[in-house]
Amino acid sequence: MGCKRSQVRILSPRPQLLHRTTSSVPRATLSEGGHMPAIEQLTRIEPVHLARLQAHGLFTTGLLLERTETPTRRQTLADQTDASPADVAEWRDEALLLNLAFFGPTEHELLAQIGITGVTALAATAWEAFESAVLRAATDLHYAVPDRLAVRSWWEQGQVLVEA
16 A cells, blocks of 8 residues: 655645745834844833843843743843833833734834834723824824724734733
């Protein structure tokens, strides 16, 4: 019942499926090389603290989130960088925002325009108010209006992250 070597087919991923998978995702979600956003994208961090974080090997928001998962780890990072625990909490809050799906630098600017600098503020905003503010900000800044499904996704992700 054996198979002859010539009858065995090796299956490989179909390139068109891989292409479709990545090309259907908005460009804003794919940072350069598919990496986490750089820590320099945080807007609520003083240059001295940024340099100290980098000295501790934290170059991406993903690494920052990993190093601040628990209150103890947040306190340790605050001690290591001579920052307050409140500073570290702010950085984490904004890093969570920067790591939302379908979210990039343009979307970060849109939300900053409406006063949302982290997931805590995002989650505290009612859906209808959030949606209309984002659409208004896009118009004011002369940006393309973001897809309503993406906007809803940001809001829902914010709700989940704050509840966690």
